[in-house]
Amino acid sequence: MDNSPARGTRDLLPATVAVRDHVLATITAVYHRYGYQRIETPALEDIQRLSGGQGGENEKLIYRVLRRGLDEVVPAGTDLKDLVDLGLRYDLTVPLTRFYGNNQASLPTPFRSFQFGPVWRAERPQKGRYRQFNQCDIDLIGEESVLAEVELIEATTEALAAVGLAGTTVRVSDRRFLAALAGAAGLPEEAWTGLFITLDKLDKVGWDGVRAELAGRGVDGARVDGLQATITGLRGVDPAKLGDTLADTVPGLADEVVADLAQTADALAALAGTREVSWEFDPTLVRGMGYYTGQIFEVAHPATSSSIAGGGRYDQLIGRSLGKDVPACGFSIGFERIVDLIDTAPTGARVAVLFEADVPLTRVTAVARELRADGTSVSPVRRRGKFGAQLGRLTEWGFTAFAHLKADTEGLPERRPLAG
Known part of the structure; x- marks a missing residue:
């Protein structure tokens, strides 16, 4: 029998989980300081909601769940929709919108939501991409101004810095800008x-690749040349002049969009003066989800070519559950990616009470209990084998000290450090 995990999933050893727990606790502490409240949503969602056309490419990667009560053999030609009614969530945003629609009467306005949990996507496993992985999201629902974007960016970059990922770059764009750009072309x-x-x-295939693919989509070369000129001119734009530059460069761009991006630019410039974080306007930033309606953003770090966080505004998604649109904006940390970038285990004392076989168990548990009184992690471990070899194993298992408990030991045994 093959006991290995399914492809694209992993077993996680205690040392790995300790790092993950440390990262999550650090992020959680930061988000709580900003007032974000932890919620939980089910892993299973209605398949119609998951496949409603708002999840972009991820809708092709849904794990579908068969209806209960199906026969072992179904008639040939049966439609998939007749076999499936649920699916595993591919992100935390779509479930959040259903949650808010069902529970808004019990929630404050605006509502600051914090979620952490597994999601599933049926994609080809590769380094840094798994079929089951955890997402870590904060969302601000009910705030129509760019306070939402600015606060989400500040909280997330602070959380990333707290876990040791300083020097990040925030890339910002806007779906409304992209629409105006396409219309102007x-x-x-x-x-x-x-x-x-x-x-x-663009970053992967260059302008030649973009031109070739757009030609295949029926876009003529002259329009691509115009897009390239506009986008190239907007790269590296002075943040202080972003609003004026956009207004002059993109005909038809609404004044509201210009004003919103200018406010975000001012706030991020001020934030960059208080910590090690930089930002840039990226006219090619798209984000894959179809539900974004306004500003979008990603966070890059020099240690990886992939983004480590991303999000944006989705003012129309909640309306699918509630029947009326509600302003909403969210930011998701790529939890698996940032854990892979952090190779230092959290520090903290772990003590093994090595007890001889003739020590009464009531004495063993009493000693361990007393040693735990100051908050130290303490575990009784039976003495066996060669003493030095066992101490070596304790070190490998993550213990930092030991106390040798013998039958004739009076009081608390001496706590001794293990070799690092």
Whole structure:
């Protein structure tokens, strides 16, 4: 029998889990200081909600769950929709919108939500990408101004710095800007999604690759040249001049969008003056989810080519559950990615009470209990084998000290450090 985990999933050893627990506790402490409250949602969601056209490419990766009570053999030609009614969540945002729609009467306005939990995507496993992984999200629901964007960015960059990932760069754009850019290029609205998907690949395929893919989508070269000129001119724009530059560069861009981005730019410039974080306007930033309606952002770190956090505004998604639109904005930390970047286990005393076989168990547990009184982690371990070899094993298992308890030991045994 094969006892290995399913492909794309992992067994996690205690030392690995200790690092993950430390990272989560650190992030949680930061988010609590900002007033975000932890909630939980089920792993299973209605398949219609998960496949409602708002999840972008992730909707192709849903793990579908068969209806209860199906026969072992179903008739040939049966539609998938007749076999499936639930699916495993692929992110935490879609479940959050259902949660808010069901519970808004019991929640404050605005509502600051914090979630941590597993999600599932049926994709090809590779380094840093798993079929089951944890997401760590904060969302601000009910705040229509860019206070939401600014607070989410500040809280998330502070959380990342707290776990040891300083020197991050926040990349900012806006779906409304991208729509205006596509419109100014003369593209019909039905072609915008294809344009956004292609632009999202620019860093990987370059402008030649973008031009070739857009040509395959029916976009002529002159329009691509115009897009390239506009985007190139907006790269590295002075944050203090972002609003004016956008207004002058992109015809048809609404004054509201310009004002919102200018406010975000001012706030991020002020934030950069208080800590080691930088930001830039990225005219090619797209984000894959179809539910974004306004500003979008990602966080980059020099230790990896992949983003370590991302999010944006989704003012229309909650309306699917509630029947009316509610302003909402969220930020998700790539928990698995940041854990992979942190190779230092949390420090803390762990003491093994090595007890000989002739020591009464009531004495063993009493000694361990007393040693724990100051908050130290203490575990009784039976003495066996060669003493030096056992001490070596204790060190490998993460213990930092030991106390040797013999039958004739009076009082508390001496606590001795283990070799590092």
